[in-house]
Amino acid sequence: MTDVKNAPESRGVEPVWDQNPPAWDETTRPGTSGLFGGITGADRLVYAGVAAVALAIGGVNALSTADDIARRGGPYDLRTPLFWEMTSIIVIILLAPALLAAVRRIRRETSWLIRIALIMAAIAAFSAVHITGMVGLRKLVLWMLGGSYDFHFSLATVLYEARKDAVTCLLIGGGMWLIDSRRRARTVAAAAPATPAEALPHMVWLRDGTTRIRIEPREVIWVSSAGNYVEYSLADGRNHLVRGTLAATETELARFNLARVHRTRLANLDRVTAVELKPSGDFELSFDTGQTAQGSRRYRNAIAALEAKGNLQNPSNTYPAP
Numbered sequence: 001m002t003d004v005k006n007a008p009e010s011r012g013v014e015p016v017w018d019q020n021p022p023a024w025d026e027t028t029r030p031g032t033s034g035l036f037g038g039i040t041g042a043d044r045l046v047y048a049g050v051a052a053v054a055l056a057i058g059g060v061n062a063l064s065t066a067d068d069i070a071r072r073g074g075p076y077d078l079r080t081p082l083f084w085e086m087t088s089i090i091v092i093i094l095l096a097p098a099l100l101a102a103v104r105r106i107r108r109e110t111s112w113l114i115r116i117a118l119i120m121a122a123i124a125a126f127s128a129v130h131i132t133g134m135v136g137l138r139k140l141v142l143w144m145l146g147g148s149y150d151f152h153f154s155l156a157t158v159l160y161e162a163r164k165d166a167v168t169c170l171l172i173g174g175g176m177w178l179i180d181s182r183r184r185a186r187t188v189a190a191a192a193p194a195t196p197a198e199a200l201p202h203m204v205w206l207r208d209g210t211t212r213i214r215i216e217p218r219e220v221i222w223v224s225s226a227g228n229y230v231e232y233s234l235a236d237g238r239n240h241l242v243r244g245t246l247a248a249t250e251t252e253l254a255r256f257n258l259a260r261v262h263r264t265r266l267a268n269l270d271r272v273t274a275v276e277l278k279p280s281g282d283f284e285l286s287f288d289t290g291q292t293a294q295g296s297r298r299y300r301n302a303i304a305a306l307e308a309k310g311n312l313q314n315p316s317n318t319y320p321a322p
Contacts, residue, residue: 127165
C-alpha cells in the first residue's frame with residue numbers, strides 16, 4: 001500500500017486507485033450533510049428507485065393512452081401523452097426528498113391520531129404541490145414552444161387529480177416507510193452492546209480460491225482495500241488477498257478491535273504501540289511489528305480512546321498506546 005512504510009514510497013493519504021471508491025465500500029454515517037437532516041448514499045438509492053418506478057409507470061401509461069386513442073380511430077401519437085406523463089413524473093421525483101422527510105417526521109410521532117393527521121396533511125401538500133408544479137411546467141414548456149396549456153381548473157378536475165395523487169403518495173410514502181424502518185432497525189442492532197469477543201469463535205476464515213484459511217484476529221496488522229478485493233496483512237509477513245469489500249470486512253472484524261483508520265484500511269488497534277498526530281489532523285500508527293501506516297483525519301474518532309489515554313499535549317507529539 002502506498003502509505004505504508006516498507007512499500008513503494010508515497011506520502012499521499014489517498015492511493016490513486018482508491019481516490020473514488022464505490023459507495024458500498026464504506027459504512028453509511030447518519031446525518032451527513034444534505035437536505036432535511038442529511039441525504040446519505042442510501043437515501044439517494046431510495047430516490048433512484050422512486051425515479052425508476054415512476055418513469056416506468058409513466059412510459060407504460062403513455063403507451064396505453066396512445067393505443068387507446070388509435071383504437072378509437074384517432075391518430076397514433078405517443079408524444080402528447082408522453083409529455084403529460086413526464087411533466088407529472090418530474091414533479092414527483094423532485095418531491096421525493098420532501099416526502100421522505102415527512103415520512104421520517106411521521107415515524108417519530110407516537111400518537112396514532114397525530115400520525116393520521118400528519119399523513120392526511122402530507123397527502124394534501126403532496127397533491128397541491130404536484131398539481132401546481134405539473135401545470136406550471138406544462139405551461140412553461142408549451143409557452144417556450146409557442147403554444148399554450150389550459151388546465152380547465154374546476155373542483156371536478158382538482159378532485160380527479162387529487163385522488164390519483166393520494167394513491168401515489170401513499171404507495172411511495174409506504175415504500176419509504178418500510179425501507180427507513182428496516183434501515184433504522186439495522187442501525188439500532190449495530191449500536192447494541194456487542195457480545196464479548198471471548199464469547200464468540202475467536203477465528204476468522206478466509207477463502208483463497210478453493211482453499212479456506214483460518215487466521216487468528218490477533219495476527220492481523222491491517223486490512224486494506226484493493227479494488228474488488230481486500231488484503232489481510234499478518235504479523236508474520238504473510239498477505240492474503242480475498243474477494244470482498246472493506247465495509248463488509250469492517251463489520252465482521254469490529255469485535256476484534258479492528259477499526260477503519262483510513263478510507264482504504266482497517267487497523268488492529270490492539271497492536272498499535274504509538275500514534276503520531278500530524279498538524280493536518282492526519283496521524284501515523286506504529287505497530288508492534290515495527291511497521292507504520294497512515295491514518296486519515298476523517299477517521300480520527302477511531303483512535304479517540306488511544307488519544308485520551310495517551311495524555312497528548314500538542315498535535316506534534318508522538319505518544320505510546322496503552
